[in-house]
Amino acid sequence: MSRRMDHERAPILRSKDQKKIEMPLALVSEERNIILIPSELKCFSVSTSRQENITLESKERQKSASQLSGLIIFYLVVMLVEIVGGMKANSLAVLTDAAHLLTDVAGFSISLFTVWASAWKATSNHSFGFSRLEVLGALISVQLIWLVSALLIYEALNRLLHDKQKVDGALMFAIAAFGFFINLIIVLWLGHDHSHHVFGNDHHHHHHEHWHDHHHDEHLHDHHHEHLHDHHHHHHHHEHHDHEGGKPCDLTKEDETSLVISTPKTKILNINLQGAYLHVMADLIQSVGVMIAGAVIWLKPNWLIVDLLCTLIFSTFALSTTLPMLRDVFDILMGRTPRDINIDMVEDGIKGINGVESVHDLHVWAITVGKLVLSCHVVAKPGFESKEMISKIRDYCESTYKIHHITVQIEQL
C-alpha cells in the first residue's frame, strides 16, 4: 500500500486545469504541496486550501494545549491551597471541594491528552488518525461532571439525614464565594471568544459573506455559467452559486487566507476546550448554589433542607448545560449526518452534476467536530469521464459543505 501523494494529486490538478485555473497558481500550489505535506497526512488527499487548514489546525492545537495546561496548573495550585486550608480549619466541606477540583483536573488532563494525541500519525490500525480520541475524551470528561454531580447530591442527602450537626453558614458562604470568583475568572478567560455551538452554522455564513464580496464578478466565465445552470435547479442555496463556480477559479491567495482566518473565530473553542469549559461552568453553577444555601443557613441556621434543595436544583441546572455537548458527542459517535448538513440536499447537489445518473449509499459522517467524511456510489451516464465527475463531486463537497475526505465509487450503467 504505497501512498505516494504525487500520483494521487496529479489527476486532480489536471482536471482542475480544465476549469481554467490560472496556470501559475496551479504550479505554485503543486510545488508547495510537494514540499510541505506533513507525512502524517498521507492517508488523506490534500488540496491547496487544505495546506492552510493543516497549519491552522496545529496552531489551534498548540493554543488549546497551552490553555489546558494553564488551567491544570492553576487548578492544582488552588487545590493545594484548599487542602492546606481545609486541614487547618478541619472543615470537611473544603476538603470535598478540593476533591471536586481534583476531578476537574482529571477532566482537563484527559482533554490535554486527546489534544496531544490527535496530532499522531495515522496508522494502519487507526486509519482515520486519532482525532476521534478527542470525542471520546470529551465524553469521559462530561461523564466525570455527571459523576461529581451525583456524588454531590448523595453527599447533600447524607448530610441531611446523617450528620445532624450545626452547619456553619458563614464558612459555607465564604468557601463558595471563593470558588465562585476563581471559576468566574477562568470562565472569562476561556470564553472571551467562543460560540456556544461547536457545530455552528456561523462559519458557513462567514464563508458566504467573504465570497459574496469577492466573487460577484466571476460570473463572466462561460464555463461557470454552464456549471451553475447544471448544478442548481432549485435555488435553495443561492449563496452556493458563488461557491460553486468561484472556488476553483478566482481564489487568490488573499482570499484563501482571509477565508481560512474566518473559520477560527467561530470554532475557537474546539471540543477539548469545550469539555474543560463545561467543567468550569458546572463548578460555577454549583458555587452559586452553595453560596445561596450558605447565605440562607447563615441567616436561618435551622433551615438545613435548603442545602439539599439548592444542591439538587443547581446540579440539575449544571447538568443541563452539558446536554448540548453530549448531544454533539453522541451524534458524532453514532455516525450521524452532521446537523448542519441536509443529506437530501447533498444528494440533489451530486445528482445535479453533469453525468450523474443516480446516487446511492450516500453516507456523510464526522470523524471529529470539523472533519467530515463522505462516501457514496454514483451511477454514471454512459459517455462521461469518471475522473472529471469525481473531481467535480469533490469540489462540490469541499466548497459547499467543507467535506474533505471523499470517496466516490463510479458505476457505469
Add this chain to the structure above:
Amino acid sequence: MEKNKSFKYYSQEPESPHPWNAEFGISNASDRRYAFSRQSSFKQSMRDPQTPSISNGSSKPFLSRNVSSIDIPPGFYSFDHSKEGNFDAKGSADKFSVFDSVFWVFRVMRTGNRQMKRLLIMISLNVAYSTAELAIGLFTGRIGLVSDAFHLTFGCGLLTFSLFAMAASRRKSDSVYTYGYQRLEVLSAFTNALFLLFLSFSLAVEALHAFIQDESEHKHYLIVSAVTNLLVNLMGVWFFRNYARVNLVYRKPEDMNYHSVCLHVLADSVRRCASCSVSIYALLFSFIIAGLILASWFLSLGVNNAEVLCLGLVSVAVFMLVMPLFKASGGVLLQMAPPNISSSALAKCCWQITSHEDVIEVSQARFWELVPGHVVGSLSLQVKKEMDDRRILEYVHNLYHELGIHDLTVQTDYA
C-alpha cells in the same frame, strides 16, 4: 456473510469460509470464548422478531443493513436490501414524550427478544426493590439503606439506557442516521463499561478511606438487603450467563451490550458483598474470587483489615473484568480497524489488488467497524488506463467480500 451467519452459528458452511475464520488458527467449535457455545435455542431467541419470517431459500441478512432508498444496479454482487416497515422510525430520535415512553415499554414487552424481556424484568425488579429500600430507609432513618437505594437507582438508570439501546437500535436507517441505529448498542456498552470503571475507582477510594479512618461501621441491617439484592443480581447473571466471560469475541452488535449488562450486574453483586463485609458469608464470597489460598492469609491478618482488603480486591477485580469490554467498545467507537479481521488478511487483499495487471497502486484504504460484525471500508485505486472499471470493481468487491466486508466504496482514479 451475514446471510449465512443467520441460521448457523457453529456449523461451518461448506461453500464459503466463515468470515471469522480470518482469525487464523482459532478453531471455532472448541473456542470457549465465543459466546454462543451452548445454547441451542439461542439462535431462535436472537432472531429479530421484527423481521418477517424468512424462507430458507432466500438469503436475507440477519443484521438490518443500512437500507438506502436506491438499490445497487444489477451486475454487482447480489445484495439483499429489505424494507421493513414494521418498526418505522419516528421523526427524529430526540423527541420522546412520556406517552411515547409508556407506549414503547409495552411494545418492548410484546415484541422484544428474550434478552430484552429478561432485562426488563430485571430492571423492574431493581426499581421496585430500590424504591422499597428508599422508603424503608427514610422511615427508619437508616442512612445505609438510603445510600444503597441511590446506588441501585443509578445502576438501574444505566441498565435502562442499555435496554433503550437494545430497542432503539432496531430502527431502520433514515436520512439522518445513514448507517442506522445499531451503534447505540456499542455506545451503551461503552457507557456501562465507563460506569463500571468509575465504580472500581470509587471502591478503591472507599478502601483507602476505610484504611485511613480505620473505623468499621458494622451495618448489620444491610445484610438482609444485600442478600436480597444479591439474589436479584445473580438471577441477572444467570440470564446473561453466556456473556459472563472476560474476553469475548463480539460477533454481533448486541453482544457488546449484553456483555456490558452482565458485567454490570456481576460487578454490582460483588461490590455489594464487599461493602458489607461483616459477615463471613460476604467474606467468603469475595474470597472465592480472590482465591482460597489468599483467604487464610487474610483471615490471619485479622478481621479489622478485611474490609479494606475486600474492597481493594473487588476494585481490582472489577477493573480487570471491565477493561477488555472498554477497550473493544472504545475501539469500535474510535473507528479502529476491525479486530476480527487480521491485518495480514487485509494486507494480503491489498497486495492482491496491487498485483492485478491494471492497478498501479492502492491508497487510502480504511476499514472500520460500524458495529461488531459489520465492517465498512473505502479504498482509492490508481488504475492504468481508461478501461472497463466494472471488472476491476467486481474483482475488488469480491476480494473483500470473502473477508466479510460488504460495504465497500472503491474510488478509481485514472493515471
